[in-house]
Amino acid sequence: MGSVFSHHRTNADRSAKDRSRHKEKIDKALKDGIHDIVADESIIGQDGKKKIRIPVKGIKEYRFVYGSNGQQQAGSAGESDVQRGQKIGKKQQEGQASQPNKPGDKAGEEYYDVEVTLEELAEYLFRDLELPDLDQKHMKEIMFQKFKRKGYRPQGIRPRLSKKESAKQRIKRKKAAEKQGTIKIDPETGEESFPFIEQDLRYKHIAITEEYASNACIFFIMDVSGSMTTNKKYLARSFFFLLYHFIRSQYEKTEIVFVAHDTQPYEVDEEKFFGRGTGGGTMVSPTIEYVIDQANKRYNKASWNLYAFHCSDGDNWASDMDKTCKLNETLKQMCQFYGYCEITPVDEIRWAGSTPLSQAYKHLEDKKFKVGHIHQKTDVWKCFKSFFGKQLSLEK
Amino acid sequence: MSKCTLEDLQKWDDQIVELGKQRQLDWYEIAYETCDYHEMLGAMAYHGMPTHYNHWSYGKSFEQQHTHYQLGMSGLPYELIINSDPCIAYLMLENPMYLQILIMAHCVGHSDFFKMNRTFAHTRADTVVPRMRHAKKRINSYIENPHIGIEKVESLIDACHAISYQVPRYPMDIPSLRENYEIFRKENVQTLKKNRLELQDLPYQPEYDILGFCAEFGQDLEEWERDVIQICRDEAYYFMPQIRTKIMNEGWACLQHYDIVHQLDLPQEYHIPFIKSHNQVVRPHAGRINPYHLGFHLFQKIVERYGYEEALLAREVHNDESFLRQYLTREDCEELNLFSYSSEGGGQYVVDDVSDEQGWENVKKTLINQVGANSIPTIYVESVERNGTMTLHHEFDGRELELNYARKVVEHVERIWGAPVALMTMIDGAPYEL
Numbered sequence: 001m002g003s004v005f006s007h008h009r010t011n012a013d014r015s016a017k018d019r020s021r022h023k024e025k026i027d028k029a030l031k032d033g034i035h036d037i038v039a040d041e042s043i044i045g046q047d048g049k050k051k052i053r054i055p056v057k058g059i060k061e062y063r064f065v066y067g068s069n070g071q072q073q074a075g076s077a078g079e080s081d082v083q084r085g086q087k088i089g090k091k092q093q094e095g096q097a098s099q100p101n102k103p104g105d106k107a108g109e110e111y112y113d114v115e116v117t118l119e120e121l122a123e124y125l126f127r128d129l130e131l132p133d134l135d136q137k138h139m140k141e142i143m144f145q146k147f148k149r150k151g152y153r154p155q156g157i158r159p160r161l162s163k164k165e166s167a168k169q170r171i172k173r174k175k176a177a178e179k180q181g182t183i184k185i186d187p188e189t190g191e192e193s194f195p196f197i198e199q200d201l202r203y204k205h206i207a208i209t210e211e212y213a214s215n216a217c218i219f220f221i222m223d224v225s226g227s228m229t230t231n232k233k234y235l236a237r238s239f240f241f242l243l244y245h246f247i248r249s250q251y252e253k254t255e256i257v258f259v260a261h262d263t264q265p266y267e268v269d270e271e272k273f274f275g276r277g278t279g280g281g282t283m284v285s286p287t288i289e290y291v292i293d294q295a296n297k298r299y300n301k302a303s304w305n306l307y308a309f310h311c312s313d314g315d316n317w318a319s320d321m322d323k324t325c326k327l328n329e330t331l332k333q334m335c336q337f338y339g340y341c342e343i344t345p346v347d348e349i350r351w352a353g354s355t356p357l358s359q360a361y362k363h364l365e366d367k368k369f370k371v372g373h374i375h376q377k378t379d380v381w382k383c384f385k386s387f388f389g390k391q392l393s394l395e396k
Numbered sequence: 397m398s399k400c401t402l403e404d405l406q407k408w409d410d411q412i413v414e415l416g417k418q419r420q421l422d423w424y425e426i427a428y429e430t431c432d433y434h435e436m437l438g439a440m441a442y443h444g445m446p447t448h449y450n451h452w453s454y455g456k457s458f459e460q461q462h463t464h465y466q467l468g469m470s471g472l473p474y475e476l477i478i479n480s481d482p483c484i485a486y487l488m489l490e491n492p493m494y495l496q497i498l499i500m501a502h503c504v505g506h507s508d509f510f511k512m513n514r515t516f517a518h519t520r521a522d523t524v525v526p527r528m529r530h531a532k533k534r535i536n537s538y539i540e541n542p543h544i545g546i547e548k549v550e551s552l553i554d555a556c557h558a559i560s561y562q563v564p565r566y567p568m569d570i571p572s573l574r575e576n577y578e579i580f581r582k583e584n585v586q587t588l589k590k591n592r593l594e595l596q597d598l599p600y601q602p603e604y605d606i607l608g609f610c611a612e613f614g615q616d617l618e619e620w621e622r623d624v625i626q627i628c629r630d631e632a633y634y635f636m637p638q639i640r641t642k643i644m645n646e647g648w649a650c651l652q653h654y655d656i657v658h659q660l661d662l663p664q665e666y667h668i669p670f671i672k673s674h675n676q677v678v679r680p681h682a683g684r685i686n687p688y689h690l691g692f693h694l695f696q697k698i699v700e701r702y703g704y705e706e707a708l709l710a711r712e713v714h715n716d717e718s719f720l721r722q723y724l725t726r727e728d729c730e731e732l733n734l735f736s737y738s739s740e741g742g743g744q745y746v747v748d749d750v751s752d753e754q755g756w757e758n759v760k761k762t763l764i765n766q767v768g769a770n771s772i773p774t775i776y777v778e779s780v781e782r783n784g785t786m787t788l789h790h791e792f793d794g795r796e797l798e799l800n801y802a803r804k805v806v807e808h809v810e811r812i813w814g815a816p817v818a819l820m821t822m823i824d825g826a827p828y829e830l
Contacts, residue, residue, distance in 0.1 A: 021550070
């Protein structure tokens with residue numbers, strides 16, 4: 001009895017199909033789990049083209065297994081000696097955790113790194129969201145030029161040559177020639193010869209159409225006073241960062257005005273806004289006043305959709321409250337939507353209507369004015385969704 | 397090292413076969429297939445099966461092994477052999493000649509074990525390859541059927557895989573549960589007082605074959621669904637013996653390759669690398685159990701203590717659990733430096749017992765608890781209510797289930813069973829219902 005030897009008959013790459021199904025599953029997991037990572041440090045402050053690596057949890061295959069609590073296992077110590085009661089370090093974890101700062105909660109938890117750009121992220125994230133109540137304003141501005149195919153022309157550039165249309169022209173001409181009996185016979189082959197001529201050629205015509213769309217202007221207002229701790233500022237910036245990318249990815253023609261404030265408003269550029277701020281006390285009314293003023297001056301309500309978003313920790317001078325509320329009411333009337341987002345990190349939850357601003361704003365809340373709360377990273381997306389979720393605007 | 401030709405392999409194989417016969421081995425003829433590393437990885441993802449149905453989990457398995465290999469975290473296994481008649485084994489052409497010799501002798505050991513060990517008695521090795529091929533065809537036809545499609549098939553296979561280890565552990569032919577129940581009912585017609593099979597009376601005894609039970613009695617299953625479940629069940633029955641005999645199987649193959657290669661007239665330049673490779677395979681893994689190490693050690697000891705005849709007998713009648721119970725002595729535990737440990741949380745472990753006078757029996761007990769199928773919780777179908785709710789029962793042996801996983805698995809079982817499923821287990825010393 002001998003053995004048989006043969007070369008392995010390769011059936012192409014047999015696992016290719018299963019690998020691609022696996023990849024689809026990972027992509028889906030990425031889309032589903034993406035909301036958990038929107039406030040991740042590695043994302044905030046990056047520009048859109050940069051690729052970021054996101055660890056995605058491996059697709060688990062569940063079975064009945066024993067838990068690890070209090071369970072004894074046996075092992076071999078090899079050459080080394082062990083004593084009863086001796087502590088031994090981390091058991092070598094099987095499987096691979098590719099993210100050293102994010103180990104799995106179990107041995108063998110795998111992570112796959114998936115590379116996406118911020119733009120792709122934005123697409124996953126913002127697909128179902130829109131600016132609430134975007135109106136068509138009567139003064140329109142050209143939003144973008146659209147190129148569209150529109151018929152055929154006898155002149156054009158070579159790349160737009162339409163072979164089909166040109167051939168049709170030649171056939172027409174040939175039929176006509178047959179009727180006339182003027183088809184030449186090629187002297188060498190004795191066959192009919194009927195070449196293309198310049199007049200047969202047809203080119204696709206491209207027309208430029210102009211599309212109109214609504215204008216929108218958005219005020220980003222952020223409290224940068226001394227009471228805004230690093231953590232709070234970070235949460236606020238996460239929120240604005242999301243908002244910024246949302247606006248930029250979904251709406252081509254929007255203007256954004258960045259306003260930072262302590263006791264005074266400062267209109268700043270994008271970079272400074274997302275960078276570090278100043279310290280100082282908090283007074284909200286001058287800022288609201290400034291925003292109203294600027295909106296009136298620069299963005300006529302008749303032709304612009306106005307939006308404003310304010311992030312703050314809710315502090316304000318008591319003496320300023322009445323004025324703030326009054327101005328707030330005015331701003332609300334001017335805007336399509338006005339969002340107030342209060343940042344109170346978990347470690348100092350005093351909220352429940354206790355901060356001056358949220359207490360005062362609670363009564364103002366309606367369809368055009370909403371109050372959101374962010375206590376921790378995971379709330380950023382929730383708050384965002386509550387402002388822009390489609391289903392919310394449908395309910396109204 | 398120059399590449400080996402099929403003629404060289406054949407020449408060495410003839411000698412190995414001759415020595416194998418002298419050693420009273422009786423094995424399925426081996427069909428070696430030479431391949432490159434990529435093909436080896438491909439074959440590994442499907443447990444070496446020449447054809448196998450498609451499922452994303454095999455793609456995942458391929459990716460993992462590929463990554464590990466590329467990162468140098470693990471080498472490729474030297475051998476890959478399947479339990480079939482004839483046995484199919486893969487030889488990587490990148491391997492040097494001495495390694496091919498080692499592998500071929502090793503494969504003879506495995507093939508002999510597949511054929512002779514009684515745990516494998518019902519694996520129907522002669523038909524496994526066509527069975528798998530046919531299963532793949534059927535599953536493909538369900539995937540391509542516009543009324544079914546890949547999503548449905550995949551999710552059902554996901555669910556089946558979740559409980560595929562939940563099959564009876566003792567060697568048995570794959571039964572038809574409906575027939576068995578009918579026979580049982582007729583034999584016990586006096587006590588059961590039932591004149592036909594009724595769902596709420598089932599199972600008559602604890603039923604460990606959860607897949608089989610679902611396939612027979614599942615609620616509103618379509619024909620293709622029963623077929624997919626049966627395919628997964630068939631494969632589970634087929635692989636269970638390999639799970640139950642990992643240590644013995646590898647130990648036996650190592651013993652054979654070690655002795656056979658020593659009897660071969662190996663050229664000088666092959667000898668040292670052979671010893672190196674052999675030691676690499678049977679070295680202890682710190683803190684864990686290397687089945688090659690433990691199995692090889694025990695078989696050598698058996699030959700030493702009781703003679704080769706005893707080893708031949710042991711490879712026929714035992715499985716890992718009974719093998720260790722029978723042959724693992726205090727002397728072995730000490731020599732292998734075995735100890736038991738448990739988690740203290742936070743990745744810290746503490747040594748509970750070492751292999752000395754008062755500790756070795758506990759160490760042995762702990763070890764036996766984790767070999768073969770003992771590392772898999774035992775769960776059976778306890779009862780079915782009139783409304784279709786199925787109750788599963790976990791046989792508690794002091795080890796608690798990982799509840800997050802158990803919850804997901806129960807969801808999978810509900811998918812297969814088609815009605816609510818409950819699981820009874822013990823948590824913190826009290827009964828717990830999931």
